[in-house]
Amino acid sequence: MKDFGYSVLKDETIDYDRQDMRIAKYVLLQEPSIQLCIGCGSCSGTCAAGHFTEFNIRRVHTLIRRGETRLLKKEIQKCMFCGKCQLVCPRGVNLRNLILSINKAIEQIG
């Protein structure tokens, strides 16, 4: 193939019918308050782990809701569970229980 000097981006289309929504379903059942999330990102702004790494609880949430669970397992392990995110959340999302539930879901689904 001729090298044009640029590559083609991987298809990032999300097909909800094909995505693995098991974690999302479990987590929604365990912690329904995540439906209140407006995606403001305050949680990630204050995150103690986020000061050291790329860890971003808002992104984790988005990934789960999209059913993109590949990177989740590694990512969620970085949380130090301090609870700052929960305190700054303007919507009262119960983030610590969310983290526990995500972990539980991964444990159960494997």
Place this chain on the structure above:
Amino acid sequence: MINFNLFVLPFSLGLIYLLIAIGKSWYLWIKALPAHDKVKLKAGIRHPQLMLGAIREVFMEGLIHRKMWLRNPLMGYMHTSFALGWFLLIVLGNIESRFYSGTHLNAPYYPIFLKFFIHDKLVIFFEVYTVPGIFRFLMDFILLFVLSGLFLAIIKRQKSKWFGMKRAAEYQLTDQISLICLWMIFPMRLLAESYTAGYYGSGGGFMTQPLGGFLVSITPLPSDFIAYTMWWGYSLALGIFFITLPYSRYMHIPTEILLIFFRHCAIQPRKWHSAFSDVEVHACSRCGVCIDVCQLNDAGITDSQAVYFIRGVRDQYVPDEISRKCLVCGRCQEVCPVGIRTDSLRLIKRRELFSSQPSDYSFLPTASLSRGESPRQGGVAYFAGCMSHLTPSIIRAMKGIMEKAGINYVQIDENRSICCGRPLMIAGKDRQANDLITANKELIRQTKAELLVTSCPICYRVFREEYTLPIRVQHHTQFILDLVKSGRIPLQAHFKKVAYHDPCDLGRGSRIYSAPREVLAKVADLVPVINECSDALCCGGSLGILNVSQQQRDEMTKISLSTLMKEQPEILVTACPLCKKTFSKHAEIEVKDIAELVYKAIPG
């Protein structure tokens, strides 16, 4: 055999079963103790002073129920009459029976059913000049004492408020069967003894004799037959009570004795479910004292209180969400008359649930102080804590105080903070928390400081309990008090009316009650609040609870706030960034940390 009748069988079989069941439980629990605890137990048993202390506690708590008296006299009386009364009936009954049998070896049922076998001729009211007469008086008197307790117990079912309890524990079927049998025992004894005394026209005391005469006169059936039936009923009530006891809440009676001995031998709860936890959960009497003090009631949660949780542990079935649903504020532990460490039991369950969750903290810096954080030989290492980063005014005040006092300090978590680990531990993730502890310990070591000061009671507690640091640790209230006492910070009092809120981890968790109050007395006019010191309420922001909604938290916060506003203070003072943040949302007055108040009071 003269002194035998078929009706003694239910009692005797029940007693044998009970003794075997208790013996087996005790044996298994002691056998399951780890080796070093067994050593402690053996050493403790040989130590007469320790044993005397334990026996004294068994008497005071197991029979008199001292803590119940302190809580509510009516409740205390009810418990004393049952426990001490029954105990005295057994002891005196045994002594009494010796006079008649003339031997020291009586069958166990003989003193219990003495009046069936013996019909004394002497019948004189208050015949205190004969030995049998004294006993007859005493036995009747004590029976009356127990019956008065029973009367109260029946009233308590309907009017628990009179006994200082807004809510009573709900009981399972086994508990109810046991309870009915227990309630039946003493009225049956009264009826059996009365009918017998009435039938023979002798042998009763000041209560049973006249009552017997009256009952016989109004009963159309042959009274010897009724009396015999009553003796059967009495024996059956005892027998069934004994057989159900090991499976009901009444197992607490024998287990509490063992627990008291364990405690006196300095056997401690462990991180995982152990023989000690088993003893603790069986020692729970389900009295329900823990229910009223639990603030989850304010949030409309009524299935997660310590009594129900412990019952779940005992029945080996605790739903996930019950384990998560606890503020871990320690209020129930504070009031438990048995002294069960309810918090540590809850954390054990959480460890079982969550300790296997993976974690990866390899991103943590292999311990190096960041820019501007140079070591302070012999100075102070200041750890603000995650929560203080959300209330920067506390950090500003602390730095200001230390600068004014000329303290040589370094803040460990100036730019980036590693969590202290307690939030993980409180969710049962001790193993995961260890990585954070190691990282923080290395940072603390690098500061070369002699004293670690933190603004957060949550951090303070874990530093003290889990870090095993070679240097002293202080919460900033203690640190400030030391500075004030040594005259390093001059204070100009403003004497505004302030109310002080005891944070859970500083108060009940670390027993620091006086330091903040002493500091406040120097800078303000401290007014009393409704729930103080060990009785203080949680602010509602607790990291201990994992599954309540924000609305439920808000309910708890509002009620907690209302107890602090009794004397209309101008400022609400606390010593915890989490409490400050939680209260600020709902308080109509200013909420300040003690450090902020002190900083403002430094002149110039």
